[in-house]
Amino acid sequence: MEELRILSPTAILGYGFPMKSFEEGMRRHPHVIAVDAGSTDPGPYYLGAGISFTDRTAVKRDLGIMISAALEEDIPVIIGSAGGSGGEPHLEWNVQIVMEIAREKGMQFKTAVIHAEIDKDYILKKMDEGKVYPLHPAPELSKEELERTDRIVGQMGIEPFIKALEQDVQVIIAGRAYDPVVFASLAVQKGYDRGLAIHLGKILECASIAATPGSGSDCMMGYLGEDYFNVEPLNPVRKCTTLSVAAHTLYEKTNPYILPGPGGVLDLTNTEFTQETDNMVKVSGSKFIQSEEYTIKLEGAKKIGYRTVSIAGTRDPIMIAQIDEVLQGVRERVEDNFSDSQMEYFLDFRVYGRNGVMGALEPQQEITSHELGIIIEVVAQDQATANTICSFTRSTMLHYGYQGRIATAGNLAFPYSPSDLKAGEVYTFNLYHVVEVDDPNELFPMEIMTMGGSV
């Protein structure tokens, strides 16, 4: 069995890569260039609002290079979790970028677009059948909660990609996908071992993060054989070591031995990592265990309001010593001032220098800093209410007369004018569930189109 070569240019589409590393990769004549474009890490806003967390210009730069090189070699480019969250607006955003590239570079190529946004009615039906359940520790899903959801995506598995590859397309742009499958799909289609292919995909999805020194914006090459795979960084300053590769297996995972995905789990109990060359690591023994029911992971977000924040600091030791009393006093004054109104709002103070980073998990009680950073945060049903409460809290805090106050001109240092920043819509995750499907393709319709040239 010939080695299948897979090039992963960057950890996330738009994070970039050095041209030299990419060219080094192309010299190895990869069979496919694949890239993961998404994550839930940046939080619920991007999924809910339909906006990419990566920058358009940066994504276009990466894709322009990848697609030109792939056309020259006549190999496919596979993009998963387009636009970061992989919903309809995200996918459309990415399709537009690819169209633009084709037009500007005068290229023409066949493209598959695979959708991953899921209709609420489908979920409702599946709920009635008892086929939707939360991924612990996410809460159960009620029908009311489902109704409040603004956007739901499902993480597709390998099957929709194989279906697209069978159509002999040059580029695949897919909505939300299980990260490793963009790298693994061509291999699985060609009959390589699914466990090894997915494990290789797990490593390649973060590109050079699995090397040392690690980087999220540098290329990595994967070589898949019959009963092993090798990973190799393409920048001479980096090496893959057994430790760097094994350590990456831990990253963002709850249990590094058992990694659940669409249609089954990746079992790494018997995986072995060996140093193949100075900078290349060989991996073997990883297994895919098919599950009885094929499940798709769902991610959903709902809008809960609008945010306004005000950023300030204090350098006064008398105020710092009684910061909790000051905040409590300010909060009471705000509540009292608007007690007759119907306004509903969430008011919070983030105090850097006390527990601004760790919140409830912060073990240190005592403040040891000579200055504190304070963020006044308000979330309300509409932007106007958020603005009102934030503004009022800010002015109240600025002139609040606390015990023993000596600096009577103002309690806060504002770095900016305006001091209050409208942060816009606020979303939260409200779906982190799996749904049992009858067919791995049923949620992910595909379109075939020609990019560039005359259609």
Add this chain to the structure above:
Amino acid sequence: MNIKLIDAAEVIRSKNSGPYELTFDIIFREWETFQLFCDKKLIGKELIAQLYNIPQEKVINVIEFKPAKAIKATIERPMASGELGETDVYGAQQHAPLLGLEFEV
């Protein structure tokens, strides 16, 4: 003999594992120390719960991962990532209490 975790480990980090969990990785420098920590079960659910002042049932697991000389602990996030009151959307700065750990062996 006392061992400071910060001396024994080359990586101590935290990160989200999905929006509802927070996971800690401690990657040791030497096999011997990793083995010692595993044999003596120096890092367990109880210690993690104590360190982060959370009930033990909020600690999902503590796993020894030999291929990486690593011990990994995962807890339930105090709230889902990005929920109102969030302080660390990516969960990448929750590791500091581990840095101060010291063990008598």
